[in-house]
Amino acid sequence: MADFTLKEIKSLKYNRPEISKGYTDHSLHINVSSSDINIRPVEKEGQGKIYRG
Amino acid sequence: MWNSVSGDTKWNDPENAICIASGPLGGTPGYPGGGKSIVTTISPLTGIPIDSNVGGYFGPYKKFAGFDVLELTGKSDSEVIILIDGIESTIKIYEVSGLTDDSYELSMALTDYFDKEKPVNISVVSTGSAAKNTELGCLNFTWFDAKRKRVRYKQAGRGGIGTVFAHKNIKAVVARWSTVSMKTNQPADLDALKNVTKLHAGEINTLDPKQNRMALVGTTHLVPIMNDHDCLPVNNFRYGMHPESKVIGEEVYEHIFDKGFDGCWRGCAVACAHGVKDFVPFTGPYKGQKVFVDGPEYETVAGCGSNLGVFDPFFILEMNFYCDTYGLDTISIGTGIAFVMECFEMGLITKEHTGGMDLSFGNRLNALELLHQMARGEGFGVIVGKGIRKMKEIFASDFGADAAIMQDIGMESKGLEFSEYMTKESLAQQGGYGMALKGPQHDEAWLIFLDMVHNFMPTFENKAEALHWFPMFRTWFGLCGLCKLPWNDIVPEDNRETKEPAKVIKHVGWYADFFSSVTGRKVKPEDLIPMSEAVYNFQRLFNLKMGYGTREHDTLPYRSMGPVTVDEYLSRQERYDTALTEKHGVDISGMTVEEKVAQLRKFREEQYELLKDAVYERRGWTPNGIPTVATVKRLGIDFPDVMELLKSHGVE
Numbered sequence: 085m086a087d088f089t090l091k092e093i094k095s096l097k098y099n100r101p102e103i104s105k106g107y108t109d110h111s112l113h114i115n116v117s118s119s120d121i122n123i124r125p126v127e128k129e130g131q132g133k134i135y136r137g
Numbered sequence: 138m139w140n141s142v143s144g145d146t147k148w149n150d151p152e153n154a155i156c157i158a159s160g161p162l163g164g165t166p167g168y169p170g171g172g173k174s175i176v177t178t179i180s181p182l183t184g185i186p187i188d189s190n191v192g193g194y195f196g197p198y199k200k201f202a203g204f205d206v207l208e209l210t211g212k213s214d215s216e217v218i219i220l221i222d223g224i225e226s227t228i229k230i231y232e233v234s235g236l237t238d239d240s241y242e243l244s245m246a247l248t249d250y251f252d253k254e255k256p257v258n259i260s261v262v263s264t265g266s267a268a269k270n271t272e273l274g275c276l277n278f279t280w281f282d283a284k285r286k287r288v289r290y291k292q293a294g295r296g297g298i299g300t301v302f303a304h305k306n307i308k309a310v311v312a313r314w315s316t317v318s319m320k321t322n323q324p325a326d327l328d329a330l331k332n333v334t335k336l337h338a339g340e341i342n343t344l345d346p347k348q349n350r351m352a353l354v355g356t357t358h359l360v361p362i363m364n365d366h367d368c369l370p371v372n373n374f375r376y377g378m379h380p381e382s383k384v385i386g387e388e389v390y391e392h393i394f395d396k397g398f399d400g401c402w403r404g405c406a407v408a409c410a411h412g413v414k415d416f417v418p419f420t421g422p423y424k425g426q427k428v429f430v431d432g433p434e435y436e437t438v439a440g441c442g443s444n445l446g447v448f449d450p451f452f453i454l455e456m457n458f459y460c461d462t463y464g465l466d467t468i469s470i471g472t473g474i475a476f477v478m479e480c481f482e483m484g485l486i487t488k489e490h491t492g493g494m495d496l497s498f499g500n501r502l503n504a505l506e507l508l509h510q511m512a513r514g515e516g517f518g519v520i521v522g523k524g525i526r527k528m529k530e531i532f533a534s535d536f537g538a539d540a541a542i543m544q545d546i547g548m549e550s551k552g553l554e555f556s557e558y559m560t561k562e563s564l565a566q567q568g569g570y571g572m573a574l575k576g577p578q579h580d581e582a583w584l585i586f587l588d589m590v591h592n593f594m595p596t597f598e599n600k601a602e603a604l605h606w607f608p609m610f611r612t613w614f615g616l617c618g619l620c621k622l623p624w625n626d627i628v629p630e631d632n633r634e635t636k637e638p639a640k641v642i643k644h645v646g647w648y649a650d651f652f653s654s655v656t657g658r659k660v661k662p663e664d665l666i667p668m669s670e671a672v673y674n675f676q677r678l679f680n681l682k683m684g685y686g687t688r689e690h691d692t693l694p695y696r697s698m699g700p701v702t703v704d705e706y707l708s709r710q711e712r713y714d715t716a717l718t719e720k721h722g723v724d725i726s727g728m729t730v731e732e733k734v735a736q737l738r739k740f741r742e743e744q745y746e747l748l749k750d751a752v753y754e755r756r757g758w759t760p761n762g763i764p765t766v767a768t769v770k771r772l773g774i775d776f777p778d779v780m781e782l783l784k785s786h787g788v789e
């Protein structure tokens with residue numbers, strides 16, 4: 085295969101959320117328009133209903 | 138996704154999100170089917186959320202890297218690759234140039250690039266060149282097969298998720314993680330987890346060789362079963378069996394598949410994700426080269442084989458290979474090309490429209506040429522790549538084809554192509570397809586056997602109950618990050634003697650134990666359904682938010698209910714005559730076949746509407762198919778925006 089090149093345009097070092105009982109309780113959001121990277125705690129509103137299985 | 142998109146969001150708007158989650162149980166090595174992910178987005182085919190359940194290591198690796206869910210939004214100006222590196226605790230975005238679009242090479246190249254020393258640490262999500270030019274794009278999720286020293290993949294196939302991915306200009310998302318053990322998911326009770334894992338895996342190891350032999354033949358064991366029960370789609374779902382089906386079933390693939398362990402997650406005892414080594418394509422860019430084909434599974438065999446009138450296992454391999462590497466859903470491709478072939482044979486479209494191609498049933502080379510055209514973004518293949526719903530519009534408006542007959546034979550509902558089961562004789566499965574939230578995909582409700590073969594649900598109420606329980610339980614697997622196959626493809630030896638054999642209650646009990654051992658929430662089998670009921674209803678409401686999700690959208694093409702043409706009627710004349718006389722009390726003496734076709738249609742369409750009434754009532758929905766206020770309150774999903782949505786549809 086022809087050579088390819090990767091040019092880093094964004095880098096984020098993060099504290100890895102620990103897993104507990106199958107969940108990390110965090111979500112990762114990446115917007116490729118702006119290259120924004122966001123790590124958020126899982127919203128409480130849905131817990132036990134929508135997100136938690 | 139609910140928060141990211143508005144009711145006006147289209148699939149190609151930047152705010153449309155692709156979400157990937159692997160649930161609390163996803164990433165449990167050794168538990169059969171314990172490593173799946175669910176992928177969702179607003180589908181280009183349907184305009185509503187699609188969900189696709191997929192193997193490969195990406196979902197678990199992403200979770201071990203720290204994230205229950207990944208959400209991708211926006212649209213990049215240039216092609217990008219995203220790395221989620223759980224070993225280095227780093228996330229990177231790269232601009233990429235010079236990298237092939239073909240998933241087959243790309244996934245190997247990126248695996249090598251990101252961890253040459255330990256390729257098993259890498260999982261790549263990518264699509265292919267045809268996803269850029271069609272609305273049928275799939276995503277390939279990889280894992281590194283250490284024994285064969287090569288990258289393998291499974292597909293999030295349905296609904297054009299790969300098309301959304303390509304449109305965002307995302308070339309690949311890569312997850313990196315290292316050691317995995319049962320402790321990695323930090324279960325609440327490791328001993329209980331080990332215990333239930335041993336029970337389920339042990340049973341599969343003992344019984345699979347006596348039952349479906351999936352570790353040897355994968356899901357191709359279904360080909361002869363479907364054929365014997367008149368459920369194998371042949372020539373665009375016209376017929377349900379064919380004498381040549383033997384050459385595309387388990388007897389043949391058992392000898393073609395490369396021998397070895399084929400779990401798409403670590404230690405899955407079912408190990409059904411087989412592949413073929415050293416296959417040499419006879420068309421396209423890989424012509425004459427040895428390649429590895431991941432598959433085929435039953436759906437690909439039926440969709441790209443019998444449904445196209447082709448009974449050649451090597452042709453099916455080539456369709457499988459190019460669909461994967463071009464990033465195409467084999468089910469929509471099979472059902473879509475079958476529709477085109479029938480239109481061609483009926484004279485609704487001609488060589489003038491197809492660029493000179495003869496697209497009669499059985500024409501292998503031209504079926505493959507359609508795929509190559511989709512990859513190149515040229516010719517009639519680009520029209521086929523828009524899916525059946527849009528093809529029907531184009532054929533009618535640009536080619537003058539008869540819209541009514543295309544409505545009957547175009548096997549789509551909600552815009553999604555049917556998966557590969559004949560439903561004419563199973564009213565319950567018609568409901569399973571027509572009332573599936575995302576469109577006619579069997580993973581929500583697969584009732585054909587229970588209804589047709591075992592007659593477990595003779596009344597509307599029985600069918601409605603099944604169309605409540607089964608979609609809810611099947612949804613539970615997606616929520617938890619599991620594969621459904623170990624639940625009911627291999628069953629306990631005494632399952633038949635249980636009260637409700639279809640539910641495989643012993644396994645439901647094991648799943649409750651599995652859930653309890655990982656999450657620490659003590660649940661019983663009866664607690665599992667309410668978990669997914671909230672999500673199921675929420676997804677229906679999501680459809681409503683997007684402008685769908687009501688009774689009129691749960692419609693089916695008549696081909697899925699009964700014979701459209703005289704030929705079809707005559708092929709099963711005794712069956713249909715008996716239905717008219719004994720079931721519906723019609724005196725058929727003196728009736729023409731056309732009259733009998735029309736009479737049967739009237740009855741079957743009425744029955745389907747009655748079934749909708751019964752199912753909506755059982756699910757706690759209005760006669761228009763919308764969850765009632767009482768239902769959303771009972772399920773605890775009465776969020777302010779949900780109540781507002783219901784109010785705007787007159788549900789108060």
Ligand code: SF4
Binds near residue numbers: 171401405406
């Ligand atoms: S049963 Fe088959 S598809 Fe399901 S996880 Fe196991 S190997 Fe993968």
